[in-house]
Structure formats: structure tokens, C-alpha cells
Amino acid sequence: MAKAENLQMPQGEVKEMRLQEALREALRYEMARDPRVFVIGEDVALFGGAYGVTRGLLQEFGDSRVRDTPISEAGMVGLAIGAAINGMRPVVEIQFCDLLPLCMDQITTHAARYYYQTGGRISVPLVVRNKFGTRPGGGPSHSSCNHGAFVHFPGLKIIIPTTPADGKGLLLSAIRDPNPVVCFESHHLYGVKGPVPEGDYTVPIGVAAVRREGKDLTIVTCGGMVLKADEAAVALQAKGVDVEIIDLRSLAPLDKETILKSVAKTKRAMVVDEGSMVGGVTSEIAAVIQENLFSDLKGPVVRVGAQHIPPPHSPPLVEAILPSVDGIVGAALRLAEGKRK
Amino acid sequence: MAKAENLQMPQGEVKEMRLQEALREALRYEMARDPRVFVIGEDVALFGGAYGVTRGLLQEFGDSRVRDTPISEAGMVGLAIGAAINGMRPVVEIQFCDLLPLCMDQITTHAARYYYQTGGRISVPLVVRNKFGTRPGGGPSHSSCNHGAFVHFPGLKIIIPTTPADGKGLLLSAIRDPNPVVCFESHHLYGVKGPVPEGDYTVPIGVAAVRREGKDLTIVTCGGMVLKADEAAVALQAKGVDVEIIDLRSLAPLDKETILKSVAKTKRAMVVDEGSMVGGVTSEIAAVIQENLFSDLKGPVVRVGAQHIPPPHSPPLVEAILPSVDGIVGAALRLAEGKRK
Amino acid sequence: MLDTAKRKEMLRTMIKLRAFEEKLEELYQKRAMYGSTHSYRGQEAVAVGVCSALEPKDLIASYHRGTGHIIAKGADLYRLMCECMGRLDGYSKGRGGKMHMGDLSFGFLGNTGTVGGTVPFATGAALAAQIRGSKEVAVSFLGDGAMNQGVVHEAMNFAGIWKLPVIYVCENNLYAMTVSVEKSVAIKHVAERAKGYGFEGKVIDGNDVELVYAETLKAAEKGRAGGGATFLECLTYRWDGHFGGDPGTAYRAKEEIEAWKQRCPVKRLKEKLIAEGNLQSEEFEKITAAVYAEIEEVAKKAQASPMPPKEFELESVFAKSEVAHG
Amino acid sequence: MLDTAKRKEMLRTMIKLRAFEEKLEELYQKRAMYGSTHSYRGQEAVAVGVCSALEPKDLIASYHRGTGHIIAKGADLYRLMCECMGRLDGYSKGRGGKMHMGDLSFGFLGNTGTVGGTVPFATGAALAAQIRGSKEVAVSFLGDGAMNQGVVHEAMNFAGIWKLPVIYVCENNLYAMTVSVEKSVAIKHVAERAKGYGFEGKVIDGNDVELVYAETLKAAEKGRAGGGATFLECLTYRWDGHFGGDPGTAYRAKEEIEAWKQRCPVKRLKEKLIAEGNLQSEEFEKITAAVYAEIEEVAKKAQASPMPPKEFELESVFAKSEVAHG
Ligand SMILES: Cc1ncc(C[n+]2csc(CCOP(=O)(O)OP(=O)(O)O)c2C)c(N)n1
């Protein structure tokens, strides 16, 4: 595993843009560079994607390499696997992560296992992009967070960019990776701006970012929850708790080194995730931390995640099940008690 | 949550049978009692099921209630949901758990969320049985353990019987449950015999069994791994470590009470599962234990599970990735060191 | 031939569907409605023709563009409106929103936001009826886009082999979101596929409510008599964008939209009834006004109704005992 | 009309397929082979007819009953045998077993144990050829049972709308495990479904290797010329049970099995060649003996080859760099 890096200000030419645009940048850049890259998905061509990520690609690269598909999630992932086997570099857009269970078999049983089960004879360089995130009005089939479930399936790489720069850098790495990569893009972050380096900018898969340094307590998090952790950290600072934030950026491979290094220093850890707390990302990371740093820890690894309930439709219900800044602050204070006393 | 019970010798008339037969008993019993119960799946009628669980049901209940299906996993689960909504009690057999990703959408997005998303207006009393387990010759698409992934999806009950008595009792409870239940049946246990009560015998969903009492260390486990834990416990006893074994029986709802009560006593916990250690059952349970009993624990919660690799074909490779009795014993000894010193 | 009273009732219901969508759109613009709208305007003849031909005990499964189906089947407008607005009095207590509801009291098996997801439910409900020997038929509404989902294929094959009393009502409105049906299937009519499952597939004018009614009635009788499934491809068009906020013009020619508006199902039946001398313009205006007023009332009442508390209940996920069915 | 040399080559290959299955069955009985066998005996004309008509750069995707396809396409018998036996020299180093392999060096896209799972791979490989403008065609072998999998429907629809150079070779051997095709589909011929995807579906005698060859050649030429997909339903029969240990008689009449054995594809070509004067009985016996001897050799060598060590490598799951393709 490469060394963890701080969230550095990127070098060279930089442009301010939204995550949505940064992802598009990565697609454009790589499509121009590598004729094997093509994009398929529902409404990705003429319409430019349900969230505008693929906007303009049809015009720039033509309808052979930018293809609107029928509503056939399993089929399109399966086709992409076949095209990847036969030398292409497909990028599939699945409109939202709630639809991943429709192509779960193709992703987890086929793409993920192909390299292994062919004894390394065939690799499947495939990217499956999708949007995730719980918000009012989405409801049970349109606003899930299921990234945690994919962690359990060997053979997949999983990225979950937070900043626009990471969006570009990770997606570029994903397209170039010889293995299947699932890219979870947060609904909450698409519109958030940040500086993005121009040109050939990659961020390695499997390396977390230390988003904020602190000495009292580590918050390990990812996706839209990073912004809540930021807010919580400010509030906690005011109360005398100095928080370190780890933005995972990749869920598989998991950058245990960066996580453990941080917790070895702060001795207190919290994992915050938008997915359900049961059997998800928070569970895995809590298990890893306590397994490795049991005697260093000053308290249990605290999990803050969504309640184990389907994503609701109505705003107050959504608010009630999601982690909140207050919730994070409260849990952090309880955990840090030892220190503050 | 009901109180945990010891693995008691069942009351009344008892017959010795294999798990496979005990499951059949449950189906027969309930089909005779409740005309709403029917069975569908590939090869379940004429052939009696790939593992013989449904043998004889066609002859006894006729081809309207025991139906061979085409190879359409998602379709058959979807049909079963529709039939359940319209007042029936379907039991679907999915030939092996590797095929669950094909019907993942119907199970996790539809069946599991229906009661919630209809505001409690419609319940989906559905049972999805399947075989799981890693063994030589199965290979990457035929011998997975993915029960751990289902734990992350709210709205499902998940049972995983070990003894034949539990097989009958849990399956009967599952059929009568107004909610969707996924029943994971271990390949390794189908042929294992045990006493099974005759008649109306149920085991409550969500209640673990204390399979063996001990004071030094708790092993929490399920499915085929229970037998390895049994063996390990005997070996450990000889080395002076007195092991308590919790057989989960249900993964959702999880019987935290029984687990925590045991670990509060032994102060050392290990979780053993046949699924991958990453993001699975072992992670969730380790997270729960350390969260609740941090200051009682004498050491980290140790996870022993399969390596994070697809299930291989060749015997030595299979052996290499699965938890072994020696592995369990070794890990337990390391964990119990404090005690033995 | 349908009697006038029934046809006027259908006319009235079509207006109701339309008025409901218009109100919803207005609420959406005001951000009083959560999630997206999926306007049914232009397709009213399908829902109304089908549901008018069904018996109360018959069942329907719906999809994202579902408001029309369920109003036509007998949904309570207040509960529906509340659900759209995320209110506690909604069909799903605000948990599901308009894409996630279900209520067997008026034969509504449910809908979801997963395209094609409920097609097997109607099929399975028909299986239940067959096993039990009860005589209800089930209708599965689905869009043209849903025809390319695997589970829809699987479900229809089941209906074919087991001769299930189910009617697939495919509303071919020429687009799945922004992708035209011509780009999504290589044949002129998806009804052709029914042959591959061993049952009848018909292509009909989906803007002719009387025809839709008549074909549904035939299909339902066939289903009840053990004749199995029927596939009805109803050619129709959605006037509005795919969802609230989509003008629907980035991928459709203005002329195409205009041409279809000329084929308005409401106008068509209205003009026919007037030509026959069975309806006066004033009567039509009165019906229309009454319907719009009713919807207005409902919306007001819904807007004044309580939101759910900011609380979650883990118990809301599992039924404690069986919900009475049917 | 095919020349005699080519036909004799096809005859020889059919015998090789059969001999391989028989050896495998023997090893299975001796527990020297892991997992199950899925005997291809009786269906040899399909694999051999198809693969003989393909060019080396053309691609095939296979399924659980895949040994025949890949031998016909040019697999190395030793590597294949080793894989069945879980040996390190196997195609997949013993990781996959015979249901999980793939090797592009002889145009083998791969197979899996999930029925229908690889049908989209052939379709996607054809898409790659189309985007790139390379002229390979892809063949998707699939069983009759696979016709009812959702992803197969979705893949075929893609082939139709995008006119992909793919050939679906459906081996209708009348059963999916123990469930007859009559119970699984409501039509006489699944080839009918191709119409619903906008391409040609033909029903052919799958035991006539020359016919299979000729139809594949036509379909491949059409695909290369941009004419899109073809569906070939090859009527055939598996002589043995579904898997090793299944006598195959619990769900099939003995007479049916016997009748189909009479239609043996090997016997058929052999007798034709003899009748034409292009083959002598002794020559046939010699070919047969040579083939069986070859297989015997291979099995011996495989049995003497090393098993993988009892080790796992987490690195075996991810490619470090791209595997050279094509
Ligand atoms: C399985 C699935 N894929 C994609 C989507 C996103 N989506 C929502 S509606 C829609 C188009 C549906 O088209 P059609 O079935 O024709 O119904 P219509 O909207 O035209 O009524 C799409 C692609 C979804 N909800 N579900």
C-alpha cells in the first residue's frame, strides 16, 4: 500500500469546478487519450447523463463511443465486461446505487472474480459509476447507500471521491486500472466546488487522505459525510477536542495503514458513514481498528451511521435516520471525555 | 428480543434425522397445515430439489403447490413476492447462494422494504431458502458464502440453522413470519443428523443458542463453522481454556443480548464465520461487542473467517482460505494468553 | 357498446387524473411536493380504460408514473396527495412517497421506483389467484422502457408457461426518460415479444379509452376463464417532461408533442359524446370545474396536514403480525 | 459443400470431445476429478460445427457444459484436464475448475457456472469489435434453460438494437437439469424469441455437423458484413445425466434417450462419409483409437502433475497490470 498523503493543494494549473465537472474532465481526458475507452448507460449520450456528468461527450466523441442504453442494468454491465475482455475500457453509468442490486451478479460474481478464476489469464478493466446518497424525496428505491455491501465481495476496487480533485484523479486511475472498479459518487457532493488540476492528474486507488490533522480523536469517514465531519470538527475544536479526519477515498482496498497510524496517535476513533450502521463500512473499520490497536485505544471505536431503515421519502424521516453534525459532535464528546476531564 | 435459551434437548416425541430431512419436515408440516404455503424453485418438484430437501412434496401436495420453475431467479422471487402480497405463503428455493445476487434487487429493494414503504399496509411473508458453503469442486460461482452481505440490508430476517432441530424450528417460524426471511442452509450440515421434535416445533427467529457453556472465552459463530468451533473447544479444553460457544441461528435480527451476556462473562470474544472476514458477519459482531463491552474486554475481538478471495476449485486452495480448527485454536490461545499466564 | 353513463364516468376520471397531475406540478414548482413528479398527462385513457374494465377485487401493479393508475383504480385523493407531500396521512405515512405505495383495500398491489420491478408482483398475484382458485385477475402496468428489464422477461415467461390470469398493459409513450423506443428495441412493436412467451400481444390505440376498456374486458374474461395472459401495447404519449423540471424538449421535437396533444384522450371522448348528442359543452365545463375544485380542496387539506415527526422507528420495518390481505 | 478433409477433421474432433467426456466421467467416478462433470456426449455436432466455421480470431463464450466448446475451439487438452482435476497446470491454475476458465489465445472469452451469465460477454465482445472496426465475430453458446434468464434477454436486445456481430448458439437439449423445455417455455421453439429482438432466429438439426457448420458460416459472414446478430437453435440431446452421478433417467424416458442415441452425430457423419466412399471402417477405427490414446496420455500426464500448494495469495485476485488481450 502506498503511503497516505495529506490533502495537498494540487500542483500545476488548477481550475475551480464542481465534482460533477471534475468527473466529466476525467472521462474526457481519458477518452481523448485512449481510444479503447467508451461510455454506456441510460441517458448518458443525448441527455448527458441524469446528473450531467457525461454532458458533451456524445458531441465530442460520437455515438459509437458514447451510447444511450435501454433500461438493462445487468445487460449493460455484462456487455461492458465482454468488451473489457475483448480489449476495451468501458465506463458504465448506473443511474443510482439502488439499481446496483440489479447488476450485482455481473459485478460481484463475474467481473470481480474473472481475473482470479481464469488463473490470471483475463483481466476485466471496467468502471461502474453510480450515484448514491439519502435525501428527501428519493425514497426507498432512489436514495440508498449500499457501498458497504460491496466491500464484502473480493475482487472489486471501490472508490468514493469527496473533493473534485479526487473525483478526477480517482476516476482516471479507475479507468486505467486493469481491474473492475465501482465508483460511488455522492449526491450531496456533485455540486460542491474545489480546485482541480488540469491534465494528467491521478489519485492512487487504496490511499486515504488525512483531510484534517488533529491529536485527540480520529474520524474515519467518506463521501458526503466528510462535510459533516468537517463541520463537527470545527464545533469540537471550540470545545477543546482536536479532531483528525481521514477521508477514505477508497473502500477497497482499504488504506488500513493511514487509518491505524492516525488512531495510534489519537487513541480514539469514530467511523461515520451515510450507509446503515449494521454490517456496513462502519462495522468493518471498527473491527479493523480494535483488532489492531486494542491496547492503545482509550475507548471503543464509535460507529455513527444511518439507522437500519430503508431510506424514507419525507424530509423529517430522512433527517431522523441520517448521521447529523450534532450527533457526531455528541458522540465525539462522549468518546473524548477521558481527555477533557 | 426474547431471552436466549440453551441448546435444550427438545421436549416430546423426537426423531433422529438429517438437517436436510428436518427442513423437509418443516415444509411438509406447514403445507399440510396451511393451504397458503407453496414451494417453487428449479428442480424442486419432479426431482425433489438439488439437495433433496423438497423430495416427496410434489407427490403429497400436487403440482399446483410444488412447482418446478424455469431458470429465472429474479422472476421467481418476484412472483413469490406478488403471491405473498396476494395472501399466499411462498417458499422459494434458490439452488445456491451464489445465485442470490441475481435476485438481490427483488429481495433487498423490494421484499425487504415493502412493509416499510407502504406505511405498514402490506407485508410480504416470503421465505427464500438457499444453500451456502465453500467446498472443493464448487469454485467461484458455486460455493460462496454471502450471508454477510445481506445483513447490511434493512427489512430482512436471516436465519442460518445448525442443528436439524433448529432447521425445522427456524424454517417453520420463517414460513409463519409475516416478513421476508432468507434461510441460509449450510452445505456442510445437510447430512448431519440430530434429534428433531415431531409436530408443531418452532424456534424463534432472533434468538441465539448457547451451544456450549464456558468461562474463559466466547466463540460466536454460525452454520458449518459451529462444528469447527466444537472441535476447537475440545482441543482448547485440553489446554485449559474453557470455551463458550454461541450459535447465532439468526443473523437478523441479531441476538445481541445473548452475545453480550456471554462476553461480559468471559471477557474474551472471537467470531468465526465461513464468509470473508472483510465487511461480513465477523466485522459486524466484532464492532457490536467492542462498542458495548469495551472496558470489560481483556483483548480485542478476534475475527476468524475466510480469506478475502473468491471460493476456489482445487482442494488445497479451498483448505487454505477457510477457517480451520487449528486456526481457531491458535487464535483462541493467543487471545486467552492473559488467562493462562 | 358502453353505455353513456359509464363513458361519462370515464371522461370524468380522465379529467381527474389530469387535474391531479397539474396540481402536483404546481406544488412541485412551489417545493411543497417532495421528490419528482412524473406527469401522466396525455396517457389518461390507458389507466382509465383499464381500471374501468376491472372488478374491485382485481389487482393492479404500477410503476413510477403511477398516480393515474391508482386514482383510476379508486385511490383516495387525499391520502395520495399527502404521500406526494411527505405527510403522515399519506398512503405510506410519508415513508415511501408516490413511487412507493400499496393498498389492497382498492386492489393496489403497489409500485416502486425500479423500472420493471413490480411486473413480477402482478404475475405472482395472478399465480396466487390460480393456486387458490379465486377469480381475480391482475394487471401489470409497465412502460416501454421496462420491456428491456430482465425480470420482466422472466415474469412474462412464467405467465406463459403457467397460463396465469394477468394482463400486461404496456404504455408505449415512445420514450424511456430521454431514450426513444426506436433506440431501445429493434422492432416496431414490443407486443411482438408476447409471442415468445406463448400468449397474445396486441397493439392498440392507447388514447382511445373505449378501445382500451373493451380490450381489457376481453383480456380479463379470458384470464378468469383460465385462458392465461394477454399483452396490450397501448400507443400513447406523455405531454410533459419525464419528471418535474424536465421540459421534455431536449429529446423530442415540438411538432411531435403538438401532434400528440391533438390526439388528447379527453378531447377525443368529449367530442365523440358531444357529436352523439350525449354531452353538452356546458356539462363538460361543469364536470371539469367540479373535478378541479375537488383537487384544489384535497391539496389544501393535504397542505394543512401534519408532517411525520423527526423520528425513526426500527419497528416500522417489520410487521409484527400478518397484515390482513385482500 | 465441405471438402472431405475438413469433414474428416470435424469427425475426428467430435470423437475427441466424446473421448474427453468419457475419460472425465471415469476420473469423476474415481474421485480424481473435482466438482461435477457435465457430459457433452450427444451434442458434439454443435460445438464442432460452430467452431469449425469460425476463424481463429473469432471468440466464443461458453457455459457449464463447456468442455466440448473449448476443445473444438482449440483448447489444450492437458491444461483443460488439469483444470478439471484442480491441478496447478490447469487453465485457471486450479482456481476455477472446468466451469471457470478463459483464454484469449484461442479465442475463448470464458465460461462460468451461472446459467446465462456469459451471454452478455459474447455480446459485449462483439460490441468491442464493432467500436474498433476489427472484424471478429463472437459466439455465445447457451442452453435452452438459459433462455429464461433476464440478462440473456437484455443482452440479446442489445445485439438487436446495435446490430452486433454475435451468434447465439442455443443448444436445445430438451432439458435444463431435470426440467423439460416444455415446462419452461410456452412455445415450441425458443428461436422464435429472436424476432422480438429484431434478428433472425433459425431452428436447425443440431446433430448434423455439416448443417451447423454451414449455418454458422453464414451467420458469421453476415456479422462481419455488419448484418448483425443471428440466433441458431440447435436441436440436440445430452446422452448422459445432467451432472456426474445423475443417471438422467428420473425425468427422461429410456426410450427417448435411446432414440436420440440413434441420432448420434458421430455415427451420422461417419456413415455418410462411408456411403460416399470417402471413409473406410478401418480408417474410422484408427482415428478413434488414436484419439482415445491421446486422451489417455493427457489424463496420465495430468494425474502426475502437481496440485496447487495449500496457500492463498491475496494478490491472485487483482491484476497488477493489464493482461495482454487478443
Ligand atoms: C431499473 C431502473 N433503471 C433506471 C431507472 C431510471 N429511470 C426512471 S424512469 C426511467 C424511464 C422509464 O421509461 P418507461 O418504462 O418507458 O416509463 P415512462 O417513464 O415512459 O412512463 C428511467 C430510465 C429506474 N428508475 N429503474
Ligand SMILES: Cc1ncc(C[n+]2csc(CCOP(=O)(O)OP(=O)(O)O)c2C)c(N)n1
Ligand atoms: C443462474 C443459475 N441457476 C441455476 C443453476 C443450477 N443449474 C446448473 S445447470 C442448470 C440447467 C441448465 O440448463 P441448460 O441451460 O439447458 O443447459 P444444459 O445443462 O442443458 O446444457 C441449472 C438449473 C445455475 N448454475 N445457474
Ligand SMILES: [Mg+2]
Ligand atoms: Mg416510456
Ligand SMILES: [Mg+2]
Ligand atoms: Mg438444456
